[in-house]
Amino acid sequence: MGTKQQITERITALLKDSKLSVTETRVKILELFMKSNGALEHSDIETQTGQSFDRVTVYRTLQTFLDKGIIHKIPTTDTSVRYAVCKSECTEHDHHDHHVHFKCESCGNTTCLDETNIPEISLPKGYAMHNVEVVVSGVCKTCK
Amino acid sequence: MGTKQQITERITALLKDSKLSVTETRVKILELFMKSNGALEHSDIETQTGQSFDRVTVYRTLQTFLDKGIIHKIPTTDTSVRYAVCKSECTEHDHHDHHVHFKCESCGNTTCLDETNIPEISLPKGYAMHNVEVVVSGVCKTCK
DNA sequence: CATATTTTTGCAACAGAGTTGCATTTTATT
DNA sequence: AATAAAATGCAACTCTGTTGCAAAAATATG
Ligand SMILES: [Mn+2]
Ligand SMILES: [Mn+2]
Ligand SMILES: [Zn+2]
Ligand SMILES: [Zn+2]
Numbered sequence: 001m002g003t004k005q006q007i008t009e010r011i012t013a014l015l016k017d018s019k020l021s022v023t024e025t026r027v028k029i030l031e032l033f034m035k036s037n038g039a040l041e042h043s044d045i046e047t048q049t050g051q052s053f054d055r056v057t058v059y060r061t062l063q064t065f066l067d068k069g070i071i072h073k074i075p076t077t078d079t080s081v082r083y084a085v086c087k088s089e090c091t092e093h094d095h096h097d098h099h100v101h102f103k104c105e106s107c108g109n110t111t112c113l114d115e116t117n118i119p120e121i122s123l124p125k126g127y128a129m130h131n132v133e134v135v136v137s138g139v140c141k142t143c144k
Numbered sequence: 145m146g147t148k149q150q151i152t153e154r155i156t157a158l159l160k161d162s163k164l165s166v167t168e169t170r171v172k173i174l175e176l177f178m179k180s181n182g183a184l185e186h187s188d189i190e191t192q193t194g195q196s197f198d199r200v201t202v203y204r205t206l207q208t209f210l211d212k213g214i215i216h217k218i219p220t221t222d223t224s225v226r227y228a229v230c231k232s233e234c235t236e237h238d239h240h241d242h243h244v245h246f247k248c249e250s251c252g253n254t255t256c257l258d259e260t261n262i263p264e265i266s267l268p269k270g271y272a273m274h275n276v277e278v279v280v281s282g283v284c285k286t287c288k
Numbered sequence: 289c290a291t292a293t294t295t296t297t298g299c300a301a302c303a304g305a306g307t308t309g310c311a312t313t314t315t316a317t318t
Numbered sequence: 319a320a321t322a323a324a325a326t327g328c329a330a331c332t333c334t335g336t337t338g339c340a341a342a343a344a345t346a347t348g
Contacts (some may be wrong), residue, residue, distance in 0.1 A: 021314085023325065023326085024314090042305080055327095056306090056326080056327070057327070059307080064325095076220075077217040077218070078225070079225060102271060105274065113267065113271075121260065121280065122260070125285070126284075126288050127246060127280075127282060128283040128288065129282045130249065130283070131280070132279075133279045134277070134278050135276075135277045136275070137273075138267075138271060138273045139271070139272040139274075144270050165295060165344055167344070169296085186334080187333095187334090197297085198298045204297085
């Protein structure tokens with residue numbers, strides 16, 4: 001993981017690479033993502049920052065990170081929106097997170113299974129495939 | 145497809161099989177699902193019924209259909225919730241819709257690809273799989 | 289068919305999520 | 319240190335979904 005100092009440096013570098021100003025909000029939210037072993041939703045961030053940032057700022061920060069390819073969304077069947085840091089080489093408008101997501105029915109955590117690859121899917125004739133999202137639900141190894 | 149009369153009879157039978165009262169709202173909403181070639185969200189139903197039913201009734205009707213295994217949800221990466229009729233033998237609390245969903249980036253429609261089956265996915269050790277959701281995005285055959 | 293019972297509906301009121309405009313503050317540039 | 323550019327916080331608003339309750343509709347019963 002690295003010391004707190006090293007993490008802050010990595011975050012600063014990441015923000016500068018993405019041509020973003022280094023602000024308290026952005027550093028803090030990225031820290032949360034990096035410490036967390038699962039996906040976060042907006043309310044998690046509000047809770048874990050202890051309401052030190054305005055709701056609106058959190059929304060705008062998440063949108064900015066999405067735009068810059070720093071985080072990606074994970075599909076759900078409810079109205080919640082979950083985000084996780086991109087591990088591949090994602091850039092602006094060009095995400096490369098082709099991995100499986102796992103939602104644990106016991107602890108509720110959603111995690112990226114980066115090592116699990118998505119098998120080929122053959123669509124009916126006439127369909128062009130751009131992206132595949134796979135979300136597996138079940139029980140994670142921690143809850144087993 | 146069948147005549148309008150035949151569709152109404154099929155819907156009435158379906159509701160009775162599910163031990164639900166046959167009401168105007170339920171018949172109308174099921175008609176919409178059966179006519180539609182894609183998934184519907186709450187706002188589609190409100191639009192297409194011309195606000196003849198209360199919002200709350202539509203929410204409750206969708207929840208009832210979900211509970212009874214008449215419709216299923218489709219995951220999205222935004223806050224919207226999409227629903228489609230179950231074609232397999234789904235029953236209360238026991239859905240069997242193991243098929244791929246396709247979201248067209250051109251027309252926006254989401255469809256069930258019932259003929260496309262989901263390939264095996266091998267999870268890391270310690271994970272128990274209960275359900276797999278696959279959502280493919282791209283361009284559908286109509287928009288091609 | 290008439291009546292009683294059960295279920296569904298519509299309304300009002302509310303809670304939560306997300307958005308927008310704008311003035312103020314912070315960050316980056318010179 | 320001064321200036322320009324960008325991000326933040328606040329207020330106000332919209333949109334989505336929920337709950338309690340009385341009225342209406344559907345079903346069950348004789
Ligand atoms: Mn991921
Ligand atoms: Mn489906
Ligand atoms: Zn778990
Ligand atoms: Zn299309």
